[in-house]
Amino acid sequence: MFFHVRDLDVRAARFDLEIAPGQIDYQDGNLRQARALKTAGKAELVTGALGEIRVSGHVTVAMEDDCDRCLETARFLVDSDFALYYRPVDEGYGDDKEIDSGEAEMGFYEGDGVELNDVLREQVLLALPMQRVCSEDCKGICPVCGQNRNQRDCQCQTAASDDRWSALKELAIKGERKKN
Numbered sequence: 001m002f003f004h005v006r007d008l009d010v011r012a013a014r015f016d017l018e019i020a021p022g023q024i025d026y027q028d029g030n031l032r033q034a035r036a037l038k039t040a041g042k043a044e045l046v047t048g049a050l051g052e053i054r055v056s057g058h059v060t061v062a063m064e065d066d067c068d069r070c071l072e073t074a075r076f077l078v079d080s081d082f083a084l085y086y087r088p089v090d091e092g093y094g095d096d097k098e099i100d101s102g103e104a105e106m107g108f109y110e111g112d113g114v115e116l117n118d119v120l121r122e123q124v125l126l127a128l129p130m131q132r133v134c135s136e137d138c139k140g141i142c143p144v145c146g147q148n149r150n151q152r153d154c155q156c157q158t159a160a161s162d163d164r165w166s167a168l169k170e171l172a173i174k175g176e177r178k179k180n
Contacts, residue, residue: 001015001017001115001116001117002113002114002115002116003043003053003055003113003114003115003116004112004113005045005051005053005088005112005113006112007113008043008044008045008053008113009045012042012043012044012045013042013043013044014041014042015039015040015041015042015043015057015116016039016040017038017039017040017116018036018037018038019036019037019039019117019120020036021033021034021035021036023117024037024117024120024121024124025121026121026124026125027121028065028125029065029066030065030066031063031064031065031128032063032064032065033061033062033063033064034061034062034063034064034075035061035062036061037059037060037061037120037124038059038060038061039057039058039059039060039116039120040057040058041055041056041057041058041082042055042056042057043055043114043116046085050088051087051088052085052086052087052088053085053086053087053109053113053114054083054084054085054086055082055083055084055086055114055116055119056081056082056083056084057081057082058079058080058081058082059078059079059080059082059120059123059124059127060077060078060079061077061078061124062075062076062077062078063075063076063077063078063124063128064076065128065132066132067132067133067134067138068131068132068133069133069134069138069139069140069141070134070138070139070140070141070148070149070150071141071148072134072148072150073134074132074133074134075134076128076129076132078123078124078127078128080123080127082119082123084107084119084122084123085106085107086106086107086108086109086114087106087107087108087109088108088109088110089108089109089110107122134150138150142154142156144156144157
């Protein structure tokens, strides 16, 4: 759904949609939509601001990604309200220059308006956790043998070694050899 500035100048646009998996490109590795995304809200022009669009509403979607620790499927539920503001780039906004704190929370659009799928992609990505894990107690993958430690414990020793002392270890080994 596209919100055109000239249409928003007449009246606010309301939306209540279900978007099937695959219709929004999240452009984030293996991140994928598990079920239909549900959203409702409105888009409107901000009074007194030239071409500034406010898109607000609610989004609910189940997302999946690879767990950062074990690479199994991790599931996340996004269920949040949003209120995002967009200014046109052609009005001098969005150029590479210093911005004030109010503009730090502002998005920019090119052309005649804002695409709802772009707004929803941004909102979903912002709502996801930085570290995506299948569970808080995920044990991850063994760095030695590659076994998923959630499925089976391995017997590998993963003691950390400090390479700065390796030269001294070599001297100790050579000293023991001379004694024998």
